[in-house]
Amino acid sequence: xxxxxxxxLAAFALVCGFAPTASADLTFGVTLSAxxxxxxxxxxxxxxxxxxxxxxxxxxxxxxxxxDGSDTTRAVTNTRKLITEDHADAIIGSTVTPNSLAMVDxxxxxxxxxxxxxxxxxxxxxxxPRTHWVFKVPQNDSLMADAIAINMKQNGVxxxxxxxxxxxxxxxxxxxxxxxxxxxxxxxxAEEKYNRNxxxxxxxxxxxxAAQPDAILIGASGTPGATPEKELVARxxxxxxYQTHGIANPDFLRVCGADCNGTLLPIGPLVVWEQLPDSNxxxxxxxxxxxxxxxxxxxxxxxxxxxxAYDAWMLLTKAVPVALQKAQPGxxxxxxxxxxxxxxxTVVGTNGVFTMTPQxxxxxxxxxxxxxxxxxxxxxxVK
Amino acid sequence: xxxxxAALLAQDGITNGAIYALLALAIVLVFTVTRVIWIPxxxxxxxGTLTLAGLQLGKAPGTVGLLVxxxxxxxxxxxxxxxxxxxxxxxxxxxxxxxxxxxxxALVLARAAPLxxxxxxxxxxxxxxxxxxxxxxxxxxxxPLADASVLVLLIVSVAVHFVLTGLGLWFFGAEGSxxxxxxxxxxxxGAVVFSAQSLFxxxxxxxxxxxLYLLFGATLYGKALRATAINRIGARLVGISPSFxxxxxxxLAALLCAFSGVLIGPITTVYYDSGFLISLKGFVGAIIGxxxxxxxxxxxxxxxxxxESFSSFWASAFKExxxxxxxxxxxxxxxxxxxxxxxxx
Numbered sequence: 133x134x135x136x137x138x139x140x141l142a143a144f145a146l147v148c149g150f151a152p153t154a155s156a157d158l159t160f161g162v163t164l165s166a167x168x169x170x171x172x173x174x175x176x177x178x179x180x181x182x183x184x185x186x187x188x189x190x191x192x193x194x195x196x197x198x199x200d201g202s203d204t205t206r207a208v209t210n211t212r213k214l215i216t217e218d219h220a221d222a223i224i225g226s227t228v229t230p231n232s233l234a235m236v237d238x239x240x241x242x243x244x245x246x247x248x249x250x251x252x253x254x255x256x257x258x259x260x261p262r263t264h265w266v267f268k269v270p271q272n273d274s275l276m277a278d279a280i281a282i283n284m285k286q287n288g289v290x291x292x293x294x295x296x297x298x299x300x301x302x303x304x305x306x307x308x309x310x311x312x313x314x315x316x317x318x319x320x321x322a323e324e325k326y327n328r329n330x331x332x333x334x335x336x337x338x339x340x341x342a343a344q345p346d347a348i349l350i351g352a353s354g355t356p357g358a359t360p361e362k363e364l365v366a367r368x369x370x371x372x373x374y375q376t377h378g379i380a381n382p383d384f385l386r387v388c389g390a391d392c393n394g395t396l397l398p399i400g401p402l403v404v405w406e407q408l409p410d411s412n413x414x415x416x417x418x419x420x421x422x423x424x425x426x427x428x429x430x431x432x433x434x435x436x437x438x439x440x441a442y443d444a445w446m447l448l449t450k451a452v453p454v455a456l457q458k459a460q461p462g463x464x465x466x467x468x469x470x471x472x473x474x475x476x477x478t479v480v481g482t483n484g485v486f487t488m489t490p491q492x493x494x495x496x497x498x499x500x501x502x503x504x505x506x507x508x509x510x511x512x513x514v515k
Numbered sequence: 516x517x518x519x520x521a522a523l524l525a526q527d528g529i530t531n532g533a534i535y536a537l538l539a540l541a542i543v544l545v546f547t548v549t550r551v552i553w554i555p556x557x558x559x560x561x562x563g564t565l566t567l568a569g570l571q572l573g574k575a576p577g578t579v580g581l582l583v584x585x586x587x588x589x590x591x592x593x594x595x596x597x598x599x600x601x602x603x604x605x606x607x608x609x610x611x612x613x614x615x616x617x618x619x620x621a622l623v624l625a626r627a628a629p630l631x632x633x634x635x636x637x638x639x640x641x642x643x644x645x646x647x648x649x650x651x652x653x654x655x656x657x658x659p660l661a662d663a664s665v666l667v668l669l670i671v672s673v674a675v676h677f678v679l680t681g682l683g684l685w686f687f688g689a690e691g692s693x694x695x696x697x698x699x700x701x702x703x704x705g706a707v708v709f710s711a712q713s714l715f716x717x718x719x720x721x722x723x724x725x726x727l728y729l730l731f732g733a734t735l736y737g738k739a740l741r742a743t744a745i746n747r748i749g750a751r752l753v754g755i756s757p758s759f760x761x762x763x764x765x766x767l768a769a770l771l772c773a774f775s776g777v778l779i780g781p782i783t784t785v786y787y788d789s790g791f792l793i794s795l796k797g798f799v800g801a802i803i804g805x806x807x808x809x810x811x812x813x814x815x816x817x818x819x820x821x822x823e824s825f826s827s828f829w830a831s832a833f834k835e836x837x838x839x840x841x842x843x844x845x846x847x848x849x850x851x852x853x854x855x856x857x858x859x860x
Contacts, residue, residue, distance in 0.1 A: 167681075169788075171689030298832055325832040329792045331534070331783045334527035335827030338520050355691045355784050383690035387784050 157192040158221055158452065158461045161214030163235075164249065164441075165227035168202030169328065172354045172381060174227040176425075176438035177249055181224070183424055184445050189453040191461060194218070200226055207231035208238055215242040221461050222470060224444045225249060227437075229300055232268075239265045243464060245471040247444040249437070251378075252304060256493035267474055267493045269443040270436075271377070271400060271484065271500045273308045279398035279501045280349065280374055281312035283514070287372060289346040291321045295336055295360050296351025298325040305351035305376055321345050328356040337363040347371050353378030358388035365391040372396065377501075381435040385509045395506045396514065400483030402439040404504055407513040414499065417446070418482045436483055443481035447488075450477045523708075524824045530713035530782065532820020533720035537775040538797025539804065539812040540727065541768035546806045547744035548764040550665050551657055554672040556772050556797065557790025558679040563645045563776020564785035565683075566624075568692030570637040575628040577686025578644045579621045584682075585651040586617035592655055613654060617647050642773050649769025650762045657765075658758050676791065683787030691789070694780035716778045723774060724813065727767075740764060796823070796838065803845050815845075 162181055165174035178197060186193055196218050200207035207226045214220040215238070223239055223246040226232050232248040232255045239246040240262040248255050253272040256263050284292065292313055296302030302325060310320055322343035324336035337360060340348060348371060350360050357379035364373060375397040385392070401408055405418035421442045422434045451473035459465035477488045477495075484500025504511040538556055545553040562578060569576025593613050597606045624644050632640075656675055660668060698711040731737035743750040743760040751757055772790075779785060779793070796819050803815025819838060826837040 167684055167689075171684065175689060298834075325834075326827070327792075327835065329786065329789045330827075330834075331531050331779060331793060332527050332824065333827065335524055335824055335829075336831045338523060339828055339831075342520070355786075358693075359784055381690075387691060387693050 156460050156462065157194055158188060159194040159196065159218055160448070161211070161218055161220030161223050162195065162197045163200045163207050163210035163214065163223070163225040163231075164197070165202040165207075165231065166199040168200075170202040170228045172383065173435075173437040174199075174202070176381075176433075176435045177227060177441040179429060180421075180425060180438040180441040181445075183428065184442075188449060189456050191452075191456065196220065200231055202228060202231070204230050204234045208234050211235045211238045211246075215239070215244050219462055220244060221467055222247065222448065224441070229255065229304075232266075236260075236262050236266050244467050245474055247447060247474075249440040249444065252300075253494070258491050258493070263493065265471055267447065267488065269440045269447070269481070269483070269486075269494075271496050272494055273304055273376075274312070275496060275498075275501055276377055276398040277305070277308035277312040278315075279503060280309065280376075280396075281316040281318060283396060283398075283503050284313075284318055284347055284372075284374070285316045287347070289318055289372065291319050291343075291345045291347075293322040293324075293340040293343055293345035293348040294320060294351060295324040295326060295333070295340055295348065297353070297356070298327050301353055301378065302351045305349075309349055309351070326360065328352075330359065333360045333363050334367075336360065337367055337369075340364075341367055341369055345371060347374060349374040349376070350379075351376055354381065355379075355383050355387045358384060358392065361388060361395065362391045377436065380511070381437070382432050385506065388506075389509070392506045393508065396503060397506075398501045399504050399511070400436040400439060400500060401502050402436050402482040403434060404502065404511050404513045405482075408502075412499070413480045414482065414484065417480050421482045439482035443483055443486070446479050446481045447474060447477055447486060450479045520828070524828055525821065526709060526713055528821035528824030529817060530716050530820070531823065532817035533717045534775045534779050535793065535797045535800050535816035535819055536813040537720055537723065537771045537778075538794050539800035539816040540724065540809055541771040542794070542798055542801040543804060543806055543809055543812045544740075544771075545764055545768045546801075548740055549653075549657060549661070549668075549761050551668045552665070552672055552806075553768065554669075554791075554794070554798075555652070555676040555679050556768065557792070557794030558676065558683060559645055559648065559769050559772035559790070560776040560779065560793055561683060561687075561785055561787055561790035562648070563641055563773035564694065564780040564789075565687045565692055565776075565787065566644055567637060567641045567694050567777055567780055568785075569687075570624075570628055570632075570641065571694055573629050573631055575625045576644075577683075577688075578641075578648075579625045581682060581686050582617045582621040582624070582644060582647060582651075585648060585655065586614045586621070589617070589651050589654050590614040592659070596659075613651070617651060620644050620647050638777055641777060642770060645773035645776070646766055646770040649765035649767075652769075653761050653765035658761060661757060661761065680788050680791070687787045689787070691784040691786040692780075693784050694777075696781040712781060716782070719774070719778060723771065724809075727809075730767075736763060796820075799839065799842050799845075802842055802849075805849055 164177050166178045198210040200210050223244055227249055229250040229252040232250040246266050248268045251270045251273055256266055256268045294306055296305050313320055322340050324340055326333045326336055350357055357375055373395050375395055377399045380399050380403055401414045402418045405415050408415045426433055451470055454473035455466055455469035458469040475488050475490055479486050484496040486495040488495040503514040505514050541556050542553050545551050566576040566578040590610055590613055593609050597603055620643055696712050697715050700711040702709045731741055739755045740760055743755055797816055799819050800816030801812045804812030823838050827834045
């Protein structure tokens with residue numbers, strides 16, 4: 133017993149002796165889009181991070197949360213500030229793809245691991261050496277697009293019309309769905325674009341209906357996704373309507389109302405965790421997170437975006453203890469060890485199961501998506 | 516493209532154009548009387564829709580907080596200026612107008628929200644609340660700068676726009692809202708179906724324009740505003756108070772914007788920042804009217820609506836480009852066709 137105590141004291145002295153002048157606490161820097169066009173995604177992320185515990189692996193955590201206003205320049209400035217002034221051990225963020233892409237170079241120069249909460253697969257493109265330090269928690273668009281194409285094929289859809297945002301989100305979905313549809317033998321017969329703030333999409337919708345597709349996919353995020361859908365219903369479109377997971381929040385259901393009944397979309401399992409079979413490992417994690425979140429922000433306030441922030445935390449809870457064995461927080465060695473540990477991590481998150489490899493810094497598989505149907509303002513799991 | 520599609524597109528374009536026209540009128544009105552290029556007009560439209568949507572949901576809308584905040588600031592500004600002028604005796608009456616009235620409206624709004632009053636009453640309440648913000652904005656921001664140059668006023672307007680957008684996010688949240696349609700009925704005329712909703716929008720806009728016409732043509736207040744628009748110093752010499760004209764102008768303009776917000780609510784989802792793009796389109800209309808002519812501004816706004824609707828059918832990816840490119844030939848034509856005269860400042 134006495135021997136043990138001496139050992140512990142010796143270890144403690146060793147640690148203190150070698151610790152850098154900075155404190156040995158963990159510092160996690162977060163930059164997210166709590167204001168600006170992506171605010172409806174960034175706000176649940178921010179709220180989730182505020183729920184997270186103040187210690188990890190016996191170390192105190194300094195959380196530094198900055199808002200980038202959905203603006204690329206500010207995301208980069210925030211990242212530089214978090215790295216140079218706050219000596220962050222890891223960066224979480226940002227909410228949207230353009231911001232995250234711009235941050236890749238900053239973290240690569242500073243050799244700091246970063247976990248992005250944006251969707252595009254380009255953020256972690258394995259052929260780009262700059263993405264060595266970057267990980268990503270949301271599902272790749274291609275994973276979701278495949279789910280849509282498979283479901284369409286099962287429903288006998290042969291022709292597809294597409295209407296999406298006139299921006300990177302809409303363009304990325306258009307190219308993904310074209311690829312997925314081609315493999316499923318579905319022909320894309322019409323492509324239309326609109327803007328988030330458009331007062332009317334009548335012109336685009338009339339043109340879509342004129343092409344008579346069996347199904348229409350709307351490539352939009354948040355409540356603006358309801359605009360074309362309401363117009364399609366008003367113009368008596370009879371085919372199936374698909375949405376992307378970007379719309380999955382309670383406000384979309386509120387705005388779209390009864391017009392969205394029967395809409396199909398792929399989504400992370402978190403939103404419908406109650407309907408998952410007990411054998412699904414994601415169920416327990418999602419339950420834990422959703423009940424914590426909804427206890428604070430009200431029933432039904434869940435969204436997969438908050439889940440992404442929680443999944444970033446889940447990755448850190450696995451990787452940080454491993455890295456702590458190799459180096460002290462606040463040092464370049466610790467950041468390198470943390471990156472290496474993240475790359476080896478296997479963890480069950482709220483939106484899927486992550487199996488990180490050097491080739492795949494997202495690590496999600498088919499378990500990260502389910503197809504749900506909207507019925508009377510509820511998400512119903514399609515089995 | 517066959518006739519029925521063209522008719523639907525035209526109907527859509529005219530409906531949106533009617534809303535742009537109301538904003539264009541508000542912009543022209545404010546510019547002619549106060550020389551302010553009123554960029555924040557769109558925020559009033561967003562506030563209108565979001566207030567009505569809040570009342571519909573039975574929740575106290577963010578407008579309550581906004582009104583209280585503006586009233587407090589206006590009260591401080593008023594007290595400070597009365598102090599400096601040594602006119603403290605007039606202060607209670609002024610405070611009643613600048614603080615009491617907005618607070619009263621805010622109180623009614625907060626109490627009325629859970630009661631689910633009938634729809635027309637909710638609309639009136641919305642209009643009252645948003646209209647009250649117009650004069651408050653003038654009192655806080657523009658009245659102290661009444662003699663500044665057009666450029667300074669423009670820069671201030673840009674700043675006010677950003678402040679109001681930020682406040683909108685704070686008070687209304689990031690998500691958008693819609694209000695239910697006034698009517699789901701539709702009229703069949705030959706092969707073409709007109710929705711009652713769009714007819715209502717167009718008729719309501721025409722009615723409002725008619726009321727404005729009467730106001731300017733037949734009432735003393737309207738004539739006072741016109742006089743100020745034509746010659747500010749002359750109007751002052753015959754006893755028209757510029758700050759009174761400004762207050763009245765901003766009230767009218769805010770009413771126009773709030774009303775267009777109520778009209779657009781059932782057509783599209785409105786966000787705290789939606790108003791800016793809509794007001795820019797109204798602004799293009801106003802530019803077509805040279806920022807002085809009401810009929811030309813309204814016609815220009817309808818043209819913008821039609822152009823937008825047809826270009827969204829033919830080339831949806833370039834819709835905004837087409838609409839905003841319209842301003843270049845218009846500016847060219849106006850600068851060539853009209854004789855330029857410097858403003859006497």
